[in-house]
Amino acid sequence: MxxxxxxxxxxxxxxxxxxxxxxxxxxxxxxxxxxVFTSPVAFRPYEGKAITAAILRGVLRVFEDFRxxxxxxxxxxxxxxxxxxxxxxxxxxxGCDFLHVDDEGxxxxxxxxxxxxxxxxxLAEAMGAQFDxxxxxxxxx
Numbered sequence: 001m002x003x004x005x006x007x008x009x010x011x012x013x014x015x016x017x018x019x020x021x022x023x024x025x026x027x028x029x030x031x032x033x034x035x036v037f038t039s040p041v042a043f044r045p046y047e048g049k050a051i052t053a054a055i056l057r058g059v060l061r062v063f064e065d066f067r068x069x070x071x072x073x074x075x076x077x078x079x080x081x082x083x084x085x086x087x088x089x090x091x092x093x094x095g096c097d098f099l100h101v102d103d104e105g106x107x108x109x110x111x112x113x114x115x116x117x118x119x120x121x122x123l124a125e126a127m128g129a130q131f132d133x134x135x136x137x138x139x140x141x
Contacts, residue, residue: 008101009073012080015099015107016068022060028053032106040095040114041124052110054137055127062088062126078102088126093119 011030018026028049037052038045046052060066063086070083082097095114102108114120127134 007105008078008080011101011105011107012071012073012082012099015097016071016082019056019060019066020068024053024057024060027056030107031110032102032104032108035107036109038109038111039127040112040120041127048138051134051138054134057137058127058130058134062123062130063093064088088119089122091119091122093123 015027015030017023018030031049031052033049034047035049035052036045036047037055039055046055066084066086068082068084072081072083074080078101080099080101082099084095084097086093086095093114094116095112098109098111098113099107100109114123
């Protein structure tokens with residue numbers, strides 16, 4: 001295992017811990033300035049640390065009973081998958097955070113996928129209700 005993949009694993013573990021502890025500052029510190037966030041409920045990716053951090057804070061506000069249940073790593077590389085469960089507006093959701101870590105040990109690509117469709121729709125509604133706050137937080141960053 002090379003230094004880059006070791007650093008990527010450390011970043012993924014630090015991210016998991018920060019999310020589980022709901023430490024939004026630690027989450028934000030792990031994001032690259034140029035991070036690209038691909039949402040399960042938006043057509044286009046979001047680019048940049050400020051909007052990604054604001055979206056993740058919104059997610060932490062709408063997810064109930066959130067927990068990571070599995071971690072999958074590319075042993076020779078910089079990609080990690082963190083499988084999670086949560087509840088959104090009474091719908092049980094299963095999802096996965098796909099993380100890619102850059103040369104500096106920051107998350108530069110972040111894709112989320114969720115299932116089932118009814119839970120993804122509940123997530124879209126809940127996040128839609130948060131979006132004015134998310135946009136304001138990102139603009140103020």
